[in-house]
Amino acid sequence: KQEVTQIPAALSVPEGENLVLNCSFTDSAIYNLQWFRQDPGKGLTSLLLIQSSQREQTSGRLNASLDKSSGRSTLYIAASQPGDSATYLCAVAGSGGYQKVTFGIGTKLQVIP
Amino acid sequence: GAVVSQHPSRVICKSGTSVKIECRSLDFQATTMFWYRQFPKKSLMLMATSNEGSKATYEQGVEKDKFLINHASLTLSTLTVTSAHPEDSSFYICSAREWNYGYTFGSGTRLTVV
Numbered sequence: 001k002q003e004v005t006q007i008p009a010a011l012s013v014p015e016g017e018n019l020v021l022n023c024s025f026t027d028s029a030i031y032n033l034q035w036f037r038q039d040p041g042k043g044l045t046s047l048l049l050i051q052s053s054q055r056e057q058t059s060g061r062l063n064a065s066l067d068k069s070s071g072r073s074t075l076y077i078a079a080s081q082p083g084d085s086a087t088y089l090c091a092v093a094g095s096g097g098y099q100k101v102t103f104g105i106g107t108k109l110q111v112i113p
Numbered sequence: 114g115a116v117v118s119q120h121p122s123r124v125i126c127k128s129g130t131s132v133k134i135e136c137r138s139l140d141f142q143a144t145t146m147f148w149y150r151q152f153p154k155k156s157l158m159l160m161a162t163s164n165e166g167s168k169a170t171y172e173q174g175v176e177k178d179k180f181l182i183n184h185a186s187l188t189l190s191t192l193t194v195t196s197a198h199p200e201d202s203s204f205y206i207c208s209a210r211e212w213n214y215g216y217t218f219g220s221g222t223r224l225t226v227v
Contacts, residue, residue, distance in 0.1 A: 034215045043206055043220035101216055103156040
């Protein structure tokens with residue numbers, strides 16, 4: 001059974017700092033890994049999708065890496081802004097069947113102006 | 114990009130009534146959709162996998178008679194919470210998988226049963 005862990009659970013940083021969010025998973029047989037953002041009371045917004053054959057993906061100030069063999073992914077946010085404040089979720093899709101997705105509990109980020 | 118629309122975003126209902134939540138893929142066909150439930154301070158939990166034209170596959174511990182799923186077309190799946198009770202109050206989110214964009218999620222439905 002896949003388990004996804006995100007560390008830290010919460011993070012508070014001053015505006016402008018670069019930061020790293022961590023995600024680890026127990027079963028390396030994955031189809032892909034996806035990072036989402038969730039604002040309070042809202043749905044999920046996809047940030048980056050990394051296929052199992054890829055090592056990283058970049059979008060603007062965001063960079064996500066994937067090390068399948070060690071079961072780890074990181075989300076790097078450069079030059080953080082108050083608008084980045086949200087909960088960031090890591091989701092791992094398994095490689096069998098319907099590629100069942102397992103979510104981490106998320107990292108709640110607060111960027112202080 | 115792939116867009117999934119979920120409706121309603123918020124619903125309040127009386128205990129004992131039923132509530133239907135719709136999930137539509139707007140610009141792609143989704144033979145499979147997924148329904149999740151989010152508990153406070155917990156990760157999203159998969160409830161069931163909705164398959165177009167066939168019965169849904171429910172996760173262990175999810176009552177299929179309580180949470181009725183219908184996937185009648187390639188763009189629409191519905192979740193009906195039957196005889197809702199306060200413990201069914203939660204945040205429900207649907208998703209569909211699109212090849213290039215991975216899993217796209219709806220905006221979620223906040224259900225409050227009073």
